[in-house]
Amino acid sequence: MxxxxxxxxxxFFIIIIIDFLSGLGYSFLINRSKGGDTYKNHYLAEISxxxxxxxxxxxxxxHYVPDIIRxxxxxxxxxxxxxxxxxxxxxxxxxxxxxxxxPKLVVYEVTPTFDYFVMDDYYKYLGPIRQCLYKRPVKEAFxxxxxxxxxxxxxxxxxxxxxxxxxxxxxxxxxxSSVRGFTPLYGHLKPSIxxxxxxxxxxxxxxxxxxxxxxxxxxxxxxxxxxxxxxISPRYMCDKLDALKYKKAYEAIESLCSESDIPIIDHTFMExxxxxxxxxxxxxxLNNKGAKAFTKAIMPELRAVINQ
Amino acid sequence: MLFNTIPFIIFLPILFVVYWAIPTQKKRLKNxxxxxxxICFYANFAPVYTIVLLGVVAITYWGGRLLELNEIGDKVRGxxxxxxxxxxxxxxxxxxxxxxxxxxxxxNIVAGLKQIGLYWEFxxxxxxVPVGISFFTFQAIGYIADVYHNRIKAEHDFWDxxxxxxxxxxxxxxxxxxxxxxxxxxxxxRPFKYTQVVSGLRYFLWGMFLKVAIAxxxxxxxxxxxxxxxxxxxxxxxxGCLLFSFQxxxxxxxxxxxxxxxxxxxxxxxxxxxxxxxxxxxxxxFWHRWHISLSRWLKDYVYIPLGGSRCSKIRNYTNIIFTxxxxxxxxxxxxxxxxxxxxxxxxxxxxxxxxxxKKSYTGYIKLIRILVTFIIVSFAxxxxxxxxxxxxxxxxxxxxxxxxxxxxxxxALAYFLIAVTPLVLYDLIHGIWPEVYNxxxxxxxxxxxxxxxxxxxxxxxxxxDSSSFIYVSF
Numbered sequence: 005m006x007x008x009x010x011x012x013x014x015x016f017f018i019i020i021i022i023d024f025l026s027g028l029g030y031s032f033l034i035n036r037s038k039g040g041d042t043y044k045n046h047y048l049a050e051i052s053x054x055x056x057x058x059x060x061x062x063x064x065x066x067h068y069v070p071d072i073i074r075x076x077x078x079x080x081x082x083x084x085x086x087x088x089x090x091x092x093x094x095x096x097x098x099x100x101x102x103x104x105x106x107p108k109l110v111v112y113e114v115t116p117t118f119d120y121f122v123m124d125d126y127y128k129y130l131g132p133i134r135q136c137l138y139k140r141p142v143k144e145a146f147x148x149x150x151x152x153x154x155x156x157x158x159x160x161x162x163x164x165x166x167x168x169x170x171x172x173x174x175x176x177x178x179x180x181s182s183v184r185g186f187t188p189l190y191g192h193l194k195p196s197i198x199x200x201x202x203x204x205x206x207x208x209x210x211x212x213x214x215x216x217x218x219x220x221x222x223x224x225x226x227x228x229x230x231x232x233x234x235x236i237s238p239r240y241m242c243d244k245l246d247a248l249k250y251k252k253a254y255e256a257i258e259s260l261c262s263e264s265d266i267p268i269i270d271h272t273f274m275e276x277x278x279x280x281x282x283x284x285x286x287x288x289x290l291n292n293k294g295a296k297a298f299t300k301a302i303m304p305e306l307r308a309v310i311n312q
Numbered sequence: 313m314l315f316n317t318i319p320f321i322i323f324l325p326i327l328f329v330v331y332w333a334i335p336t337q338k339k340r341l342k343n344x345x346x347x348x349x350x351i352c353f354y355a356n357f358a359p360v361y362t363i364v365l366l367g368v369v370a371i372t373y374w375g376g377r378l379l380e381l382n383e384i385g386d387k388v389r390g391x392x393x394x395x396x397x398x399x400x401x402x403x404x405x406x407x408x409x410x411x412x413x414x415x416x417x418x419x420n421i422v423a424g425l426k427q428i429g430l431y432w433e434f435x436x437x438x439x440x441v442p443v444g445i446s447f448f449t450f451q452a453i454g455y456i457a458d459v460y461h462n463r464i465k466a467e468h469d470f471w472d473x474x475x476x477x478x479x480x481x482x483x484x485x486x487x488x489x490x491x492x493x494x495x496x497x498x499x500x501x502r503p504f505k506y507t508q509v510v511s512g513l514r515y516f517l518w519g520m521f522l523k524v525a526i527a528x529x530x531x532x533x534x535x536x537x538x539x540x541x542x543x544x545x546x547x548x549x550x551x552g553c554l555l556f557s558f559q560x561x562x563x564x565x566x567x568x569x570x571x572x573x574x575x576x577x578x579x580x581x582x583x584x585x586x587x588x589x590x591x592x593x594x595x596x597x598f599w600h601r602w603h604i605s606l607s608r609w610l611k612d613y614v615y616i617p618l619g620g621s622r623c624s625k626i627r628n629y630t631n632i633i634f635t636x637x638x639x640x641x642x643x644x645x646x647x648x649x650x651x652x653x654x655x656x657x658x659x660x661x662x663x664x665x666x667x668x669x670k671k672s673y674t675g676y677i678k679l680i681r682i683l684v685t686f687i688i689v690s691f692a693x694x695x696x697x698x699x700x701x702x703x704x705x706x707x708x709x710x711x712x713x714x715x716x717x718x719x720x721x722x723x724a725l726a727y728f729l730i731a732v733t734p735l736v737l738y739d740l741i742h743g744i745w746p747e748v749y750n751x752x753x754x755x756x757x758x759x760x761x762x763x764x765x766x767x768x769x770x771x772x773x774x775x776x777d778s779s780s781f782i783y784v785s786f
Contacts, residue, residue, distance in 0.1 A: 157318070
């Protein structure tokens with residue numbers, strides 16, 4: 005039995021050493037990343053001092069073109085939108101950036117299912133920012149949304165970089181296709197595959213923890229004197245009636261926005277965009293052409309918010 | 313508390329140290345300790361269902377004792393013994409029937425009556441299914457049948473019997489042990505054996521790797537495809553189907569290996585449930601390698617009592633199909649599981665008819681047989697996976713489509729391919745060249761490198777803490 009315990013302890017210490025060395029290896033890859041998600045997280049955690057920050061889900065990542073915003077408004081812009089994610093991912097990102105430099109404008113693309121409805125395991129939203137677990141805002145998010153063993157898991161470098169080795173290596177070797185965080189989609193909507201118009205998620209139960217986090221985000225931008233603008237970008241095949249039905253999904257944040265004087269700019273139905281299949285990659289996402297058209301169209305509104 | 317969770321990883325070494333601190337001679341104390349741990353372990357899932365578990369223990373314990381009191385020889389007593397057997401079996405199986413099958417049976421009766429113009433409603437039952445009920449019920453019924461047939465004596469020690477049924481490594485998802493295997497181990501002293509304990513850790517590590525790095529990783533991909541199969545091309549759907557074959561194998565085998573590993577850590581040898589199932593050369597061979605404890609149970613307590621192969625050919629074929637329909641319904645209360653079982657039954661009947669398993673092949677023919685068997689098994693898994701028959705038909709119809717996405721997620725697929733490589737290598741080397749495997753594993757440096765690599769892969773590409781075993785719902 006003694007032999008077993010000695011060997012078990014020896015194995016455990018070898019793993020600790022390997023874990024430590026892995027941490028050094030990952031830091032090397034992250035600090036020297038050239039593109040992709042690795043660079044995006046590193047940029048937001050350590051570098052970004054952009055004037056305008058775009059936050060939200062894939063509808064943020066695919067719909068807002070930073071170069072157009074920079075050329076129109078004369079302000080630098082970074083798109084931190086994360087596919088499949090919402091406030092749980094994006095608020096810590098805002099905090100990491102704001103710790104270094106307060107943006108002149110934050111644009112938040114609201115996606116109710118990810119931002120405040122009950123949907124998915126919290127770890128799905130925390131995964132994209134795990135790389136930044138050494139930063140206070142991310143650590144707090146993990147402690148809030150993670151389970152009670154989170155502190156134990158964080159001791160491991162390999163856990164902190166779980167499911168990232170492939171991206172880390174690729175992002176170290178080459179720049180990605182994103183431009184200042186904007187990840188365009190190409191191709192047109194194929195209506196023959198998606199014959200049925202997707203429904204609108206308006207009746208899902210509200211996730212009180214996510215909603216509280218969202219409120220904290222709104223209050224913090226106000227306290228930081230950072231103008232915040234909530235936008236809902238266009239959907240395909242959405243007419244004015246659909247847009248009205250979809251308004252129900254925003255009831256949970258309407259009172260928050262009105263008391264905080266935060267505008268919700270609703271472009272679910274956008275004339276000239278929502279029924280043009282050449283501007284969409286699928287029912288929920290504009291393609292590159294559509295994103296450019298949409299970004300240009302909202303410039304006056306963003307200018308008005310900045311100038312307020 | 314599932315094996316792939318942090319609470320269990322913390323609990324296991326504490327349990328190990330405390331258990332082995334109890335002197336070997338104090339086997340009663342060790343057994344009582346394990347019994348308390350097992351009941352607490354089960355109660356952790358859902359405390360109220362511990363009553364169900366203990367109820368099955370009590371019914372089958374006393375059933376065994378009563379059966380023993382009836383002696384064969386007297387015709388009247390013989391008939392009473394058979395009646396008593398059926399009463400005990402029915403009482404033992406009753407919780408399983410109620411919790412797992414009540415809704416399915418009532419819905420189908422109502423649908424059937426509707427077809428003939430009769431309208432009837434049964435009250436619905438929205439109770440969760442107690443964890444592992446299919447496993448511990450079958451284990452208990454197997455014991456009763458063995459006592460009835462005088463294969464074993466009835467267990468007189470209630471506490472030993474209770475531990476046999478509730479033993480925590482196997483309670484949630486098997487393997488299904490036989491009384492003649494496990495009860496002697498419970499009753500005998502279990503001295504600390506270094507090789508057994510090291511083997512246990514090895515099994516546990518391998519099982520954890522299969523579950524966390526392969527099964528859960530594949531599951532992310534598979535769920536995406538099966539939930540939105542209309543968005544995927546035919547090849548995309550086939551990839552999803554193939555990945556599910558690996559998901560269910562790694563998930564279930566992973567749990568089984570972990571159960572065997574934990575058993576060994578405590579000085580017990582449990583039956584190994586898997587033996588390279590995807591190297592099977594026929595469906596018959598598949599069931600000698602997949603969920604071995606269930607196959608054995610079905611053979612001993614369903615197939616052979618029906619007559620097995622000692623009857624006419626037609627009767628034999630009927631017995632095979634019936635046995636696999638029972639296997640299907642055991643897996644779940646849904647027509648998809650029954651049809652899945654039926655497919656396996658029909659395939660075995662066909663193999664028997666053409667005498668496929670009477671000949672053994674090598675080389676290319678063996679390889680072709682392995683591939684064909686894998687394709688048939690994967691096709692059957694598709695039906696197993698889909699929630700309804702209609703979904704299965706629609707999914708199969710997608711195979712002919714060229715429209716849609718090919719790959720659900722390149723990253724998920726890439727991680728899966730990295731993770732599955734050790735499994736494929738292990739199955740090939742251990743399954744086909746076991747002497748090479750033994751020679752490689754005899755080198756301690758190589759063994760340690762493998763252990764370290766597996767643990768690092770678990771930490772770096774494993775999906776940690778987010779899902780439960782597929783078979784826990786059975």
